Amino acid sequence: MHSPTPIRSYPMMEHFYTLQGEGFYQGRAAYFVRLGGCDVGCVWCDVKESWDGEKHPQLTIPEIVAQIKSTPAQLVVVTGGEPLMHPLDDLTTALKSAGLQTNIETSGSHPLSGDWDWICLSPKNLKPRSPKFFQKRTN
Numbered sequence: 001m002h003s004p005t006p007i008r009s010y011p012m013m014e015h016f017y018t019l020q021g022e023g024f025y026q027g028r029a030a031y032f033v034r035l036g037g038c039d040v041g042c043v044w045c046d047v048k049e050s051w052d053g054e055k056h057p058q059l060t061i062p063e064i065v066a067q068i069k070s071t072p073a074q075l076v077v078v079t080g081g082e083p084l085m086h087p088l089d090d091l092t093t094a095l096k097s098a099g100l101q102t103n104i105e106t107s108g109s110h111p112l113s114g115d116w117d118w119i120c121l122s123p124k125n126l127k128p129r130s131p132k133f134f135q136k137r138t139n
């Protein structure tokens with residue numbers, strides 16, 4: 001018997017509607033999705049509470065999209081932690097289906113997943129960029 005596809009969820013450290021404070025989109029209203037989990041270990045990290053993904057509640061993709069759509073946000077910034085520790089294709093598919101623009105902030109230490117309108121790459125010495133980060137995906 002065919003079982004239904006499980007709905008993907010992610011450990012959610014925090015999520016909120018605000019202004020992007022830095023980079024190309026500085027000043028743009030944006031919904032921040034801060035996913036739990038990071039294995040990079042920067043000593044200067046100001047979000048160490050993000051490192052253990054198991055300490056954060058799981059939110060499903062429909063729950064995340066519903067939260068975003070309850071605000072005027074048109075731009076979503078997915079950050080962490082290191083968001084690419086999670087497979088993000090299903091998340092960005094849902095965000096784009098909802099008419100949202102997708103940005104990601106990453107260290108590049110894991111293979112790239114997801115469909116992004118803008119990638120902010122902030123490499124860290126402690127964990128080199130994944131060789132698969134720059135591979136162009138054909139699917």
Ligand code: SF4
Binds near residue numbers: 039082
């Ligand atoms: S990659 Fe980011 S979240 Fe992870 S330890 Fe470094 S500064 Fe913190």
